[in-house]
Amino acid sequence: MDLFSAMDQRRSIRAFLDKPVPRADIENIIKYAGKSPSAINLQPWEYVITYGSEKDRLVRRLKRVHSERSVPCGPGTEKPLPENFSSRSREALKVMQPKIAETGEEFNQFIEQGSCSFYGAPIAIIVTIDRIFPKLRYLDIGLSVSYLLLAAQAMGLSTCPIGLITSYADEITDMLDMPAGKEVLLGIALGYADKNSPVNDFKIDREDSSSIMTWYE
Numbered sequence: 001m002d003l004f005s006a007m008d009q010r011r012s013i014r015a016f017l018d019k020p021v022p023r024a025d026i027e028n029i030i031k032y033a034g035k036s037p038s039a040i041n042l043q044p045w046e047y048v049i050t051y052g053s054e055k056d057r058l059v060r061r062l063k064r065v066h067s068e069r070s071v072p073c074g075p076g077t078e079k080p081l082p083e084n085f086s087s088r089s090r091e092a093l094k095v096m097q098p099k100i101a102e103t104g105e106e107f108n109q110f111i112e113q114g115s116c117s118f119y120g121a122p123i124a125i126i127v128t129i130d131r132i133f134p135k136l137r138y139l140d141i142g143l144s145v146s147y148l149l150l151a152a153q154a155m156g157l158s159t160c161p162i163g164l165i166t167s168y169a170d171e172i173t174d175m176l177d178m179p180a181g182k183e184v185l186l187g188i189a190l191g192y193a194d195k196n197s198p199v200n201d202f203k204i205d206r207e208d209s210s211s212i213m214t215w216y217e
C-alpha cells in the first residue's frame, strides 16, 4: 500500500476481530514508528506493548478505576472550546452516534467502556515519554505515533488512539510496574478490524485544507 492510500484509508477502529497479531508484525510496526524524525535525534518515544493475559489484566484494572472515577472523554481544555473547534467535534458525533446506536449501547458508555478495554483489540500499546523532557517533546511523540498508525494501516492492521486512559496513568504505571520517571501520553488499540461492525462503518471528514492554511505572498 502506498503512503497516500494509507493516509486516506486510516481511521479509528472501535471493534476488532478476536484474531492474534503476529509478534513479528508488531515489532515491524514499532520499528517504523521509530523511523520518525525527532529534535536532535532524541527519539524520546517509548512503546509498552501488552497482549494476552497482561492486556486482559490491564483492561480489568482500567474498567474498575473508570467505574470509580468516571472521567469522561473530552478535549482536556479548561475553558469551553470556541465554535470553530467545537463544531468539528459536533460533526464527528453526528456521524458516529447513529452507528453506535445500532449496537444498543448508550454513546458515552460505549466510548468510555470501549476506550478502557481498547475496544477489544488483541494488542494494547501504552505510549510513554521520560519526564526529563519538556512538553515540547510531545511533538516528537505525536510524529512517531503517526508513523505507527500508518505502518499498521499499510500492513492491513487497524488502530484507535486512546487518550482517555491517560486519566488513569497512575493505575497503568502501577500495574505495569513502570519506572517512576515515565509519563503516559496515549494508549493505542491495535488489531484486525471487524469490518461487519456498525461502529466501524463510517469515516469522519476533515475541514477543507484551505481553512488550515495561511499564506503570505
Ligand SMILES: Cc1cc2nc3c(=O)[nH]c(=O)nc-3n(C[C@H](O)[C@H](O)[C@H](O)COP(=O)(O)O)c2cc1C
Binding pocket: 010, 011, 012, 013, 014, 073, 092, 111, 115, 160, 161, 162, 163, 164, 165, 186, 203, 204
Ligand atoms: C490523541 C488522541 C486521543 C484520542 N482518544 C480517543 C479515545 O480516548 N477514545 C476514542 O474512542 N477515540 C479516541 N481518539 C480517536 C479520535 O476520536 C479520532 O481520531 C477522530 O475522531 C478522527 O477520526 P478518525 O481517526 O477515524 O479519522 C483519539 C485520537 C487522538 C489523536
